[in-house]
Amino acid sequence: MDKRPATADLQDPLYYLKNMQTLVDWVLTHHRDLLTRQEQARLAGFSTVSVPARALLTRLVMRTGELFRTDKLRYPELGGPESEALADLLAEGWLEASPKLSLDDLFRLFTLAELRQGLAPVLQQAGLAASLPKGRLLEGLQPLYPKAQPLEQWLARPKAKVVQLQGMALFDRVRLMFFGNLRQNWSDFVLVELGLQRFEPVPFTPDARAFQCREQVDCYLQMHHCREWLDAGATPREVWQAVPGPVDNPWLSSRRDRLLLELGRQADRQGDPELALQAWAASGHRQAMLKRLRLLERLKRYPQAWQLACQWQTGELSDAEAQGLARVLKRLAPKVGAERPRPVDNLPLREHHLNLPKPTMGSVELAALNALTSGEAPVFYVENTLINGLFGLLCWPVIFQPMPGAFFHPFHTGPADLTREDFVSRRQSAFEARLTLLQTGDHHQPILDTFRAKQGIANPFVVWSVLNEPLLQLALACIPANHLECLFRRLLQNIKEHRSGFPDLIRFLPTAENPERRYEMIEVKGPGDRLQDHQIRWLTFFAKQGIPASVCYLRWQEGAGVAE
Incomplete structure (x- = not known):
């Protein structure tokens, strides 16, 4: 090294x-x-x-x-x-x-x-x-x-x-060769105290470099200039002529996909739908297909949109993509004389209400925590930190595995390709090896050992200020391994989208007879607050998988709080 x-x-x-x-x-x-x-x-x-x-x-x-x-x-x-x-x-x-x-x-x-x-x-x-x-x-x-x-x-x-x-x-x-992008400026490195943060040492080998030849650096620079021209007001058709052709470097290909996604957006806004469709068809970005479908729908090209939508439906989709596609199919079906897709029968979400005196200070989550917690059933405010943290600790070796386009210098808080479409597929076998530990029940010790050994080292999934060993011990004792595997696999479907939306609280019930009911995740909503789409998708997933979760709606009243 x-x-x-x-x-x-x-x-x-x-x-x-x-x-x-x-x-x-x-x-x-x-x-x-x-x-x-x-x-x-x-x-x-x-x-x-x-x-x-x-x-x-x-x-x-x-x-x-x-x-x-x-x-x-x-x-x-x-x-x-x-x-x-x-x-x-x-x-x-x-x-x-x-x-x-x-x-x-x-x-x-x-x-x-x-x-x-x-x-x-x-x-x-x-x-x-x-x-x-x-x-x-x-x-x-x-x-x-x-x-x-x-x-x-x-x-x-x-x-x-x-x-x-x-x-x-x-x-x-x-x-560019140091950062792996031109979005970061010199002050992101030169004017910071790097010693205040600890970084995971990742071996930097020639095979793990993002750029294997000078032509790839030139290709990136050309794409960067294309984006600058777009932002400076050049017409999308002018920029389209300068976009490099398809590349066989996965990391550069993803950059090209994002450029074409933005070029299509600009073309659509500026009244050039044909170029927008062409750019999105050439882009492999996961948002491009839905944008194509919606534009074809606006252009009343219903048969073409229907054919594309039906083809896309057979692929692997994230929850957000599936939701967007379902809405398009529902609108298109009567336009092409097809049967409307059957609505998905989602299981009802568990709800309960909590009547409490209106607090003079503090958040609604804290009010609910104080009301729900007890010696036999402690409650913790974890939101997105606990499940992400357990995943980050279990899969630490995979997250920091040297890969082309992942690490450019020794000061990364996580892989640069973390939210790229091919982040998981390039590491699929390594992730499967770590998830196998959940299937065999051998995940407790690796998670705790990593927590102790890596204390304070930057990891995009681990918030050290929230996690502590007693909390991890309690979570590992109460959350079944098969539930963790379900949660982690959904997280891996779309890391950018699925890292958020987890319920605010988790209540542990260590003495419950049913080992699959020794915890419950609780989303808290104050008066007038509503569930957001990404929260609904997680709660729907919990219901389908039999993972205990509920929504707690708070109501304010005078006097002592009463749980219904």
Whole structure:
């Protein structure tokens, strides 16, 4: 296993430089073959410039844009004049001394007073009054000066210099290979105290890398630029022409699916339904099919929609997908002369009411907990933490299994592909091996051993501040293994959707004669509150599986609370 990189201490004024150096060294060590020789040399050269120059360069990389006024650069922690650090960066080619500035650049970098003075001859020649506001001046000059030019040609005797950062494309490439995305910015790593959190050490092997060749990095960058063009207002048809074709890398394919999902959304909103249908048909995102069906329905293409819906019905669907599909089929059936689908006969949800004095403080969940708990039947407020936590502890080795596209650096709180459609399928055999422990009844000790050994290490399913060993012991003693297996398998059907919606409370009944009734999950609803869709889906699942659960509706009254 690689030696884990050290993290900087926030007490060090140059902590951000040390974190940046860690990042650059990591990429040079683990992704060197994905860089050109020139890029390798450039990153190696980062370590050779003076410490103040490197620190200043790091600050500039983290800032927005590539153009900077030298008189606005003030970083006392450099330990010397900023001008000396600037001179080093200029000498090493990290900065351009006399960049060309567009009129927009000029107006962004200089104040109105500076522009009025420096552009006085230009304004006079253009017939523009210097008293005009900044926006009006810019609007008036733009048709006359469409080309960029050095600062000295814009302003007479400028009082400040402007430099341009060189190599941002390289730094973006480095950021992508380190984070695995371009959504996270430099401050997500460089400006945090990583030592405050503990991370699971995951072996970083060449086979586990997300990018196996430079072309895959280029493909990701191209998709990122496509999304930027969409967000900047480019038409979906323009962007469609630039979207890379299908790729055989599952991780990149999922990124492409999300891009096409969004492109279809934009096309639909902008009145281009044919492109929307084409984009969604090419997307493997789990939301794309339902969007296609709804759009075909709006376009009154009922036979096509019906055929697609019937084909989709035979696949594996999450509860939300099945619910959405059922609604579409119900609407489409009379349009195509088909028999309406028989409604699903859901078992009734268990309900009970609790009349309590209205509390002066605290939540409705806490009021219900205090009213329901007793020495023989303790109640805990766990919501989404207990079942997720038990799953995370049992399946810890699978969650942190090295996989392409899962871990990019040593500071992940969980796999990057956690909510991707193929997260489970790529680890299916490993998950089955852990779930087998539930079938044999050998799950207690692995869960408790992991809880003790991994205490405080980040895991996307485990909330350490809520879980404790007595609670786990009680849960393992009262919740049957076959119930846990049902819960975990549903969680694995759609982790993004099914990690939430669990009932607020759990009541344990350790002395109950029926071993399958030694606990009950309770969803609490205060006056006027209603069940949400994802909560209803969990409660319906509980009813079908024979898992004890109920909805407790609170009513406020004067006097002592009485349970009905």
